[in-house]
Amino acid sequence: MKMSPSVLLLGALIVFSASLAVGVILPAYTMNITSSKEWRNRTEIEEIGRTIYIANGCTGCHSQYVRTLDWGIGAQRIARIGDYVGEAPHLLGSERTGPDLSQQGGEHPDDWHVAHFINPRFTSPESIMPPFAFLKKAGRMKPLIAYVQSLGGKDADFRIERQQRWKKEAVAAYEAGPDANIKWLHSHVPGPWMELPNPYAATPASLARGHKIYQSFCIGCHGPIGDGQGPAAPSIYPPPLNFTTLRRTGVSGGALYYQIMNGITGTAMPYFKKHLESEKIWDVGNYVAQYFIGVVDSNKEPRGIDASYEGPLHKE
Ligand code: HEC
Ligand code: HEC
Known part of the structure; x- marks a missing residue:
């Protein structure tokens, strides 16, 4: 066959309609889509x-x-x-x-x-x-x-139900006063974490890193001075924790780590295990402990084998 503009056009049309038929029309009429077990109708x-x-x-x-x-x-x-x-x-x-x-x-x-x-x-x-x-x-x-x-869908409903269940407890604890609230918060931290000191020395470098992480992730809720009065506070209940309420009881670096890692479901406190590597969580914990709570339990001996990147541990 001699190639002419009309043959070219016809060929192009045949190729286009064949792919349309196989790729779009056929699946649309033959695919049998049944809903997954997580699917539900929207309200x-x-x-x-x-x-x-x-x-x-x-x-x-x-x-x-x-x-x-x-x-x-x-x-x-x-x-x-x-x-x-x-x-x-x-x-x-x-x-x-x-x-x-x-x-x-x-x-x-x-x-x-x-x-x-x-x-x-x-x-x-x-x-x-x-x-x-x-x-x-x-x-x-x-x-x-x-x-x-x-x-x-239904997986979301399951998570929402869990949020609401924990929110009731969190609100009740908050309304019972600061001491009862801290007690409630810590009753969900596993024992070994409550005892564990922060294994990272609160060096000037650790605190500087912690400061930066605090500004990037925490300041909007807990506020620049850690009193829970960040700009998000008016929308959040129970409100962001005022860290100074931990001054009397004190708190281990491990407990801070656990709470920052897992978040507190039912409250606005998010989990950070997907956003922050382990060292960053320890660093921001040191920062909160040093500047807002006033009780730092890091720098404890023995420290085990130092990580290979660490220089001399200059302490504050
Ligand atoms: C969206 C708001 C929000 C952000 C962002 C947020 N927090 Fe919180 N945080 C809360 C709320 C709300 C609580 C729990 C208040 C309550 O139940 O009394 C809380 C509780 C905590 C606790 C629990 C203390 C304890 O002794 O159990 C720690 C520690 C904490 N936050 C640290 C952080 C750190 C560090 C960051 C940043 C990496 C951060 N939070 C980011 C809202 C927030
Ligand atoms: C210009 C891009 C942009 C647009 C437009 C945008 N978002 Fe976002 N959204 C982001 C980024 C970046 C984040 C992550 C940081 C954060 O939490 O804000 C985010 C985070 C979120 C989150 C939180 C996810 C999580 O699990 O932390 C939700 C929910 C969300 N967006 C919903 C919306 C909705 C609903 C709209 C439309 C009304 C919208 N976004 C429009 C960029 C955008």
């Missing part, structure tokens, strides 16, 4: 929240799918086709400027989200997410939070 308010999510361009920075290769970034569960029944339009997204939100429900309690949406810098000081305080005035923040808390 009315969650559905409204979804439209607010779409209208505000959240998909521009947040994906809603987790791939097998994401096990390496701490995924909880890999997305399955049955998780997306009835999603039209789907909100998979392709950008991950912010974290994936497909399992966001119950990760934080509602009060954390209120503070975060008013201004993400309140809870996450170095965030580049834009503030959405205007949604509060328009009465749109509540449905948006309901939607975000539904992400993950």
